[in-house]
Amino acid sequence: MSEAKKTVTIIGAGIVGVSAAIELQRDGHQVILIDGKGPGEGTSHGNGGILASCSIVPVTGPGLWKKAPKMLLDPEQPLFMRWGYLPKLAPWLMKYMGHANAGDTARIAAALAPIVGDSLADHQALAAGTGAERHLKPSDYLFLYNDRAHFGEDAFGWGLRKKHGFQWDELVGAEFRAYDEIYAKDITFAARLKDHGIITDPGQYVKDLAAHVTGNGGRLIKAFVTDVTRKNGTVTGVRAGGETIPCDAVVVATGVWSKPLAEKLGISVPLEAERGYHLELWEPSAMPKAPVMVAAAKCVVTPMEGRIRIAGIVEFGGLEAGPSKGPLELLHRNARRILPGVTWKHEEEWQGARPAPADSIPVIGEVPGLSGAFVGFGHHHIGLTGGPKTGRLLAQMISGRTPNMDMSAYDPERYAI
Template sequence: MKKTVAVIGAGIVGVSTAIALLRDGHEVVLIDREGPATGTSHGNGGVLAAAAVLPVPGPGLWAKAPKMLLDPDQPLFLRWPYLPKLLPWLRRYMGEASAEAALRRAHAIAPLIGDSLADHQALATGTPAEKWLVPGDYVYAYPDRAAFEADAFTWQTKSALGFAHEVLENGAFQRYDPAMSESFALGVRQPDHGRITDPGAYVKALAAHAQSLGARLVIGEVTDFAEENGALTGLRIGGETLPCDAAVITTGVWSGPLAKRLGVAAPLESERGYHLELYEPSMMPRAPVMFAAQKFVATPMEGRLRLAGIVEFGGLDAPPSKAPFELLRRCIAKAMPELTWKHEVEWMGHRPSVSDSLPLIGAAPGLRGAFFGFGHDHVGLTAGPKTGRLLAQLVGAQRPNIDIAPFSPDRFA
């Protein structure tokens, strides 16, 4: 049955949802406070990280975290005045820092992200966005074999879930990518991945494609829901009501207040992420490279190299910190000591992190016709198209083609 569906949030998840709904024959209103791709979908690392199944709070984090917070060369930062507000969420988050919890998350999320390249190709091929979609490898860099072997849990888990990798050492890493410093003696090549060479332009182009298919773009903020007999009938925007048969909340880290109105107290926090873009670089890595110890990725993009990563806890309101940018500069100087560039751009944004490192995808328990699709932490770009497809299936009362029980909003109802 054809429905009028409001999609709240025009990042990669929202825009993917809108296109999937339009392709299914629904009418779509795409709503955003500022417009498409103005947040995390603009500033992410650009990698389609299909094998990124393990969460940040893995085994051993309890022992590592205090030292990381006190060491300026570690990729974890905390704005200490924010700690009292963060603590309730942090207790739940760190409660997941075990091998058992990490494996549970890995098995749950692998079907959502494992086919990311094919999912993006299905979404973007034949649209103006496809020129920014590049298939290729995703590489991890280690200083030596000991560092790689210390990461054995990661690679064993990926292998067990069917993700292939090739170890490059004894000069093979530099032969594969001459841009890599010899201080990184071992690389791990993961095939069948991909990258987006301008994430902001990519999502904007997809949003324009959605409009060409008939979607209506509304700039405004949804503050409440209109309902009748327990079913959604519209959205409150700026003192007016926009009628709709269904609504999907895809507003990332800002989804909490709307979710709460629908009966879900999502334990959601911002993992503040940083990127530094180096324009007109003198060299480029062959493929996106994750420097494993420093937890940052260097991604070749259109006309620039984007360095992205870092985790900082400090909420939504504080301005960017200087230390993460300085760390990225020190890290790239070590990784690619001969690299030069013309100018650089700094950016900070907000990853939507749920305490159990799994997104909320499914029907809202408090109102028929309302659905959630948020909380993807570090894999929002990777998971966007499949999440959109799943949400369109739910809106159309179709059975999703993967098990979405681990993502059920009911776990926080």
């Protein structure tokens, strides 16, 4: 490890950025967090809240080519498109769909498993002593199916999970009802994985982690970064809010908004906004025992502080447009279908953007040709799950240590301009 202590600017105060900040402080570095909206205000606020270690199977599984057109034409399916955006989306979409085969799916799963596989332990280590522990709760994680035949349709994905060491038990019929009777009666089969977890208030969790950073001497600046300054191939600072802030290293961790800055650093990542939605049911009459993925609806149901959050939906339509009516209406219908006996006092809706690289593998590491420039983004559906591990890996590299895992799958060099 290098003995030199550095001043590191982290652009983006979501889960990846604050995780990197805490780990860098633990290594003795000075940290500056910069975010245009403040900590935990983007996707780190609106996610499903599940530490989904088993979520290593990408959206682009085998057979997606056949399924996607039918899904787009069915308003009851969780895939939506703003058709006016399709011409701009097309180049990325062709690369993305090019991975919808068994070989690439297995390769992507192998890359994701080391980032998310120990998420609960990673979050426990990150949050220890920060005041954010109160939002962290170990739990089971269940995948719900109509019946065993329905479960069998996902055999390829479950085979990949088994290959990477995940184990589960099966709850069928009355056994599942005895576990949790809150769900619709046509759901008769569950695969239960243990050693997962939830964050009961994701936005506040990230805010509490950021408060720990500032409480330990870190700076928090609310501004938008426009560029990274450099001299002789080395980072010297960042430009934000009309001023230049000196630093020895920089981390770009702004999720789907990372692409323009990354290009200024010398990498061009095929990255798109996968628009996601959630619906919160406040003060419900009953609360789920554990978070679940409802396979038929492709949405998650998570018990949180004072509310149930139902999150999901895949919509392509860029970053500029506001929420669409169709996805939110589907979430409302799903809430009634999945939780038929539950009542609640009021509802809240949210729409945000997941950072979707064309190969579904995050970009983590030092940018080639620019010493001191690091990136950590592109986690697609697993940003909260993989944030702490990503932050720790970045801190190790910035501190001059070699991570004890193969980083080649995430190397920014694969996108060097």
